[in-house]
Amino acid sequence: AQKVTQAQTEISVVEKEDVTLDCVYETRDTTYYLFWYKQPPSGELVFLIRRNSFDEQNEISGRYSWNFQKSTSSFNFTITASQVVDSAVYFCALSEPGTYKYIFGTGTRLKVLA
């Protein structure tokens, strides 16, 4: 069965600190997609990144970076120099090939304090 685990329920950091959000997944498929979404207090889901299972290159986008390691089934997300506007719930998700159905983790609530 497919599963996504976000062990960190809530993280609080002070502005400008770096923070890493952990994501561990389980799947028997060899082809799959991993995602990170941000959900601010307003409730909408904001797409951050999609990564397929054949691409283990780390990615950096501004202050955001992602570390994908198939060997440990992890897809961790780091925010560098965090800002108050980064405060949100962050979800890691796994999708089944070709179906676009998502399995979401339980989310990590990030609070960035000024």
Added chain:
Amino acid sequence: SAVISQKPSRDICQRGTSLTIQCQVDSQVTMMFWYRQQPGQSLTLIATANQGSEATYESGFVIDKFPISRPNLTFSTLTVSNMSPEDSSIYLCSVEDPGEGGTFGSGTRLTVV
């Protein structure tokens, strides 16, 4: 990527009534999905709605409670029937979006009193 308009954005409803949520996409898509996010919880898939066929429901969700329509390739509705306070959730639709993963609507925040 696809742009989704979801209505209403929020509503407060009396128990025992029904609410229909609309999801409009700016392009034709084969698959549309409905998710529920209960307070403080993660998102759970309710059903997959393909045009021209009956919706496929996930375990724990039934058509009588969550009837879905998919009349064309750009539109779908989800009805939450005979509501109880336990139905208070955010309901989100999403569509296939091969370029960026799925695209989600902005959600409908439902409160049942």
